[in-house]
Amino acid sequence: MSSQSTSTRDARPALSAATRTLLVCGALAGPVFVGTVAAQVLTRDGFDLRRHPISLLTLGAQGWIQVAAFIVAGLLSLAYAVGLRRVLRAGPAGTWAPLLVGVFGLGLVLGGMFRPDPALGFPPGAPAGNADPMSWHGTLHAVAAPLAFSALVLACFVVVRRAVVLGQPGWAAYSATTGVLALVLVAWPGQEGLSVRLAVAVTIAFAWTTALALGLLTSE
Template sequence: MTAHSALPPVATPTVSDLSPTRTLIAAGLLPGPLFILVAAAQILTRDGFDLRHHPLSALSLGDAGWVQIANFVIVGALSAAFAVGVRRGLRGGPAGTWGPVLLGGYGIGLIAAGLFVTDGAYGFPAGAPAGLPATFSWHAMVHGAAATLAFLSLTAACGVFARRFVTQRRPVWAAASLATGVAVPVLAAWPGTGAASIRLAVATLLAWAWLTALAAQLRADQRTAG
């Protein structure tokens, strides 16, 4: 036996491993951690920002607002890419029609929420009114509509995938999807302004946690299916 033949074989990716479908589904693993890390870094470093009073959308304002704008757009594009992968991977099966549509709506909503910024309020950024603005700008209204589209799309997607998991006899996944689909809109739409930004942040965290876990599970399913 020669020294060369004693070397272990080098594993190389197969065409299947590098397929567009698997690559697009894997894209769903990225936006959640990226959005949370970038937002957290800004929460800790942006002067005057206080999560107890200011929603994460307010990070799009001010001189450094481009960071959060880019954050919204990039994670939205990655979420839309994930939706395309889900369409390709689940076509003809449970959640194969409405799942990708709703995930795509979530991505598009995030992109629009980044491109159309909200208005300053509660003293952030510097020069903003001490409370809510007397009137809202057109781009703030578009931002609100886009954020609503994103939350509603993701909530509906939770229901669609819960049904898929029931069909597959995965009760834990079905329950987690239903719980997320209920918790996200309840937290986002809870009446009253007290701690509203905190509730929105928690709803956002839950939404990203579910989407990331879903991407991981669908990616594992694709690998198992070969």
């Protein structure tokens, strides 16, 4: 997983300023999203991560903050996908990794544009259960978020193959662990603790996108 290993086994011309900027966008997407969520989890009245999925942060008077986090992180990820295409196009994962990261970014943007329905008592005054029936925008949000997450997990496994081909066992192990752990956290049976597991899975997956971007930036 070290940049030295990446450099010696995946030599390529120096990155252009534009490509570097696109990769920096990828390095920033995770900290922007996770940092914004963490700040709100600690400060939003009535929000309890043990009960409430982070998507509910898009609701209420301060919901615009999380809406912006979704859209900004999505746009940064879309820019990152372009950067990945520029860097990887001549080698393994050159098609699918950028495409899947692009789908991830699009899913984030859509997740911000279409808010979920109030539920589980959040924002304060909302019904204690889930919305039934769901609104059209709640339905679109419910589709966009899993789409984004699934695309990113698949990107992890695509990069596993790339790392194996290039002889980078550290990156192969890290990418595989990220993909498997994220899937296990989300797919674990039972609803208890689901919102916490989702938040941890998102954090782990975003950490991987940041690490990959930084690795490519430092591997010239």
